[in-house]
Amino acid sequence: MGGKKIVCRCNDVTVEDVERLIDSGVTDIEEIKRLLRVGMGPCQGRTCIPIVISILARKTGKRPEEIPLPKARVPIRPVRVEVIVGGADE
């Protein structure tokens, strides 16, 4: 891992990965999310998305608040399947 700066700990995405994708012309955060899977792991984007937004802002000359957050998915925190299906085997 020496020297790599990790943006997304769920999916091992680095600063360089994000910058390279933006340089290739992908600047929509919904697309960056899906191509690099940032925000799609168990943390639901709590760690990575603010960092990605700051990189995207710097690269595109926008202010961070001009960049919309990607759609948040339920559940907010991972939930065990058995909690949802319950104990009853119908």
Place this chain on the structure above:
Amino acid sequence: MSRIAVIGGGIIGVATAYELAKLGEEVVLFEKNYFGSGSTFRCATGIRAQFTDEANIKLMKHSVERWEKLEEELGADIGFNQTGYLFLATSEEEVEAFKANIKLQNRFGVPTRLIDMDEAKEIVPILNTEPFLAGAWNPKDAKANPFKTLFAYLRRARELGVDAREHTEVVGLEREGEAITAVKFRSNGKVESVKVDAVLNASNAWAPLINEMAGLKRDLVPIKAYKHQLVKTEPLERGQAEPLVCPPAWEDAYIIQDGEDGGIICGAGIEHEAKSLEDVEPTYDFLRGVLRYAVRIAPPLRYAHVVRQWAGFYAKTPDSNPAIGKLLDNFYIAAGFSGHGFMMAPAVAQAMAELISKGRSKVPLDWEWYDPYRFERGELRSSAFQIG
């Protein structure tokens, strides 16, 4: 060279734009949101030739052959992997129906076969074999990454000169007689117009709105958006449920291990007509319903965590077969894929581009079967075999 407008930046529109550029056409592609945002990026990643009628089997056989060569052709990793589809029978009647389907699929060169539950357990280690009698197994069915696939097509399309615009909404079509002459579009609040020689409506759930802009009746091609949902677990060790596994008798419930991170995607045919084209909110009822089936198919899933749930549309026609063909002299449609757009895209894009550019295609696509005017004539096809 003609200038062709493609409306809809999902997999069908993007792949057809690429195929048209390959044939030397000038292409402008319009997507009103971000690329893939409609249905493509919400799909369950599956690709299968296990259909139950000749037209769809032949088309998907050809599509799978195109998929097999797509990474090489597009020069990119698209996560294509032939991990198969396994349908499971819960009754003797279903076993008989599977046998008839297998015979038809074999006739057109699709290598599906009936397997016993011992073999099924080897293929899907976490499978609960107890409720099932036999399986229909096609090892050539597959999955691919919808995000990577769409962007691989898009990059190649742009390299070939396609003018692909996202966040650019088509707001009107100019028609003279039986031809569309210009497309009006809005980008950053500004409306502009471009002259065109032909237009493809590839906007799937939104297609009736575009048809209306062409001066056609909104329900000429009666596509309705049905909300479908998926639930995904945390990553599991690879090889637990790589194929798509589905007992059709259980409301088409299915599981498939995501090719990227190994999480299990859980789906089911629990569908409702969407309240609007913005109605993609997931529901708790679905979450509970789909997981109850998932733990019956694969009991160890009980101990996995759910990490995400999302919804998208099956843009359905009354017979669940897409509308593919010509609506006016130079106005074409490929929409209403009823949940099968991603898997059909490589074949349909090639066929559509050839039709628009050359007036005919060598792709084994049964134009009569998918004729967009069939609904107006009241000639419905047998329902395409839909799951999830």
